[in-house]
Amino acid sequence: MTLQTKTAPVPALPPDSRRVIPGTAHFRPGLSAQGWATLILLALLVLLPIVSTMLGQDYLITQFRRIMIFALAALSLNLILGYGGMACFGQAAFFGLGAYAVAFLNVGASQPASGMVAAFFADPVVSWITAAIAAALVACIIAAVSLRTKGVSFIMITLAFAQMLYFVFIGLKSAGGDDGLRFSAQTSTLLGIGLDNSTTFYYVTLGILLLALWLTWRLVRARFGIVLQGIRDNERRMRALGFETLHYKFAAFVLAAALAGLAGGLYATHESFINPAIMHWSRSGELIVMVVLGGMGTVAGPILGAIVYLTLEKFLPDITEHWAVWFGPVLVLCVLYARKGLMGSLPSHRPGAPATENRHA
Amino acid sequence: MLETRALKKAYGALQVTDSVDLCIEEGELHAVIGPNGAGKTSLLSQLAGELSPDSGSILLAGQDITRESISWRCRSGIARTYQITSLLKSFSALDNVRIAAQGVNGHSFSFLAPMRKEKLLCDKAEQALQDVGLGHHAHTPADELAYGEQRQLEVAMALVSKPKVLLLDEPTAGMGADDSGRLVELIRRLKGSLTILLVEHDMNTVFGLADRISVLVQGRRIVCGSPEEIRGNAEVRQHYLGEEHGHA
Numbered sequence: 189m190t191l192q193t194k195t196a197p198v199p200a201l202p203p204d205s206r207r208v209i210p211g212t213a214h215f216r217p218g219l220s221a222q223g224w225a226t227l228i229l230l231a232l233l234v235l236l237p238i239v240s241t242m243l244g245q246d247y248l249i250t251q252f253r254r255i256m257i258f259a260l261a262a263l264s265l266n267l268i269l270g271y272g273g274m275a276c277f278g279q280a281a282f283f284g285l286g287a288y289a290v291a292f293l294n295v296g297a298s299q300p301a302s303g304m305v306a307a308f309f310a311d312p313v314v315s316w317i318t319a320a321i322a323a324a325l326v327a328c329i330i331a332a333v334s335l336r337t338k339g340v341s342f343i344m345i346t347l348a349f350a351q352m353l354y355f356v357f358i359g360l361k362s363a364g365g366d367d368g369l370r371f372s373a374q375t376s377t378l379l380g381i382g383l384d385n386s387t388t389f390y391y392v393t394l395g396i397l398l399l400a401l402w403l404t405w406r407l408v409r410a411r412f413g414i415v416l417q418g419i420r421d422n423e424r425r426m427r428a429l430g431f432e433t434l435h436y437k438f439a440a441f442v443l444a445a446a447l448a449g450l451a452g453g454l455y456a457t458h459e460s461f462i463n464p465a466i467m468h469w470s471r472s473g474e475l476i477v478m479v480v481l482g483g484m485g486t487v488a489g490p491i492l493g494a495i496v497y498l499t500l501e502k503f504l505p506d507i508t509e510h511w512a513v514w515f516g517p518v519l520v521l522c523v524l525y526a527r528k529g530l531m532g533s534l535p536s537h538r539p540g541a542p543a544t545e546n547r548h549a
Numbered sequence: 550m551l552e553t554r555a556l557k558k559a560y561g562a563l564q565v566t567d568s569v570d571l572c573i574e575e576g577e578l579h580a581v582i583g584p585n586g587a588g589k590t591s592l593l594s595q596l597a598g599e600l601s602p603d604s605g606s607i608l609l610a611g612q613d614i615t616r617e618s619i620s621w622r623c624r625s626g627i628a629r630t631y632q633i634t635s636l637l638k639s640f641s642a643l644d645n646v647r648i649a650a651q652g653v654n655g656h657s658f659s660f661l662a663p664m665r666k667e668k669l670l671c672d673k674a675e676q677a678l679q680d681v682g683l684g685h686h687a688h689t690p691a692d693e694l695a696y697g698e699q700r701q702l703e704v705a706m707a708l709v710s711k712p713k714v715l716l717l718d719e720p721t722a723g724m725g726a727d728d729s730g731r732l733v734e735l736i737r738r739l740k741g742s743l744t745i746l747l748v749e750h751d752m753n754t755v756f757g758l759a760d761r762i763s764v765l766v767q768g769r770r771i772v773c774g775s776p777e778e779i780r781g782n783a784e785v786r787q788h789y790l791g792e793e794h795g796h797a
Contacts, residue, residue: 403660406660406663407660407661409663409664409665410659410660410662410663410664411651411657411658411662411664411667412657412659412660413664414644414651414664415648415651415657417637417639417640418637418640421637421639421640422635422637424599425636425637426637426648426652427619427620428597428599428619429623429648429649429706430623430653431620431652431657432620436657439658
């Protein structure tokens with residue numbers, strides 16, 4: 189072999205049969221299997237209210253609204269767990285913070301003496317944004333401490349913080365303590381959309397989910413997302429390449445918390461009731477299961493994971509009382525044999541091209 | 550260009566760097582040789598910023614950088630390759646080089662614009678891959694490259710940042726004759742255009758490439774000079790070259 193000169197052309201295709209990861213060099217139009225699966229999934233979500241109304245199964249709309257809210261939370265966790273390699277075991281805490289923020293704002297606005305400001309902040313859209321900001325602010329503190337650790341310590345520290353918040357809300361008498369808060373969520377938004385209509389609220393939730401999905405999709409291909417994936421692969425090397433990795437991890441952690449807080453806010457409006465149980469560590473665990481089941485580090489995997497997990501959780505108890513005994517081993521098998529999850533098991537490259545997507549993006 | 554003053558580093562009782570004074574001139578190819586465990590990689594890691602010295606100082610173009618982080622040093626023009634290959638395994642070769650180019654090209658808090666469509670990064674990365682002879686493997690995942698190719702990729706990642714100082718940690722170790730010959734040729738071509746510190750075991754490579762050679766033994770720099778001076782130095786022969794010939 190001789191040294192190639194600077195003018196040597198890049199061959200269009202590698203000369204040997206080794207697997208190829210795509211860049212933008214060989215762009216071909218078309219969709220990968222993962223792309224098709226995502227599109228079909230989203231189409232089903234769009235059609236669901238229409239179909240369920242036709243079948244007279246209106247309860248499905250509420251059911252799936254709840255599922256989509258958890259899908260949004262799973263999406264947020266995937267950002268740091270799937271793309272950033274940060275196994276956060278406290279995502280439910282941010283979800284809970286967002287939910288409590290919306291609950292407090294609604295309770296505040298329903299006081300007899302409350303004025304215009306309280307009413308403004310209880311507007312669903314404003315309260316959801318507040319929920320996201322509240323979660324992000326708390327995440328700044330948690331991230332500042334926990335991101336100094338790695339691996340199991342990181343899991344334990346995020347878990348510890350989440351449990352701390354859980355017990356704070358149990359002890360908080362003004363928030364109803366253990367029993368939680370029931371309130372009447374304000375349903376008319378600034379934008380003139382009434383959320384009291386179940387189907388309207390469904391589509392608003394779907395819209396937010398789609399926005400978050402689009403954001404994730406762009407993010408993991410942008411500089412920031414690529415850095416995040418580099419950190420997941422080899423953080424030491426990323427530092428040696430000039431990246432202040434802590435800054436990027438911090439930003440990702442806070443962004444994910446904001447998204448989880450938004451999901452929590454939606455949940456509070458959806459349920460008109462919250463209690464500390466939504467912040468319990470087992471909730472964080474469930475979110476991890478959704479992400480792993482759907483496919484860590486795939487853009488739409490967590491949505492599929494949330495749908496499958498919550499549907500099974502809903503219907504398995506009808507078959508057998510001891511459904512958890514069966515469900516546990518299925519999850520173990522999934523982790524052992526379908527490591528990439530449901531979505532990740534589908535090919536990510538487009539037909540005809542050697543590959544056009546990065547295999548983890 | 551790159552200087553150390555009374556640099557010291559110890560692990561417990563083991564002094565891996567013992568009062569090392571090193572002065573690498575701009576544009577020079579400076580080789581560091583020494584028996585196994587002489588503290589060559591430790592020295593290089595301190596220069597790169599991965600390891601902080603116990604005492605002493607490191608200067609880049611006259612500026613004290615002893616306390617600066619590794620990422621800061623990379624952005625300021627010090628690039629290194631690793632003795633034990635350290636790549637982003639699930640990234641393609643091209644993506645590895647592209648992200649190396651990104652690391653020294655402004656900040657990366659860009660959330661929406663696709664990175665792989667940034668022409669500047671792509672051009673630089675493709676050029677660097679060509680330079681090391683990996684152009685045809687641009688889209689192969691790093692962990693599926695042959696060992697020698699991974700070492701070439703390491704060099705491409707260091708070069709793409711257009712460093713002022715290049716720290717090469719045994720770049721040809723474990724490579725076949727073809728690959729290592731090609732890499733040596735590349736280093737020879739780079740010579741003069743940037744400052745290079747080369748840690749290398751292969752004596753033919755060292756004596757064929759280096760302007761000056763420093764010899765490390767048990768963390769101490771026992772001598773520094775031109776290849777001829779080193780070859781003729783009795784202490785070096787006793788400590789090192791003789792030993793090496795004995796093994797060979």
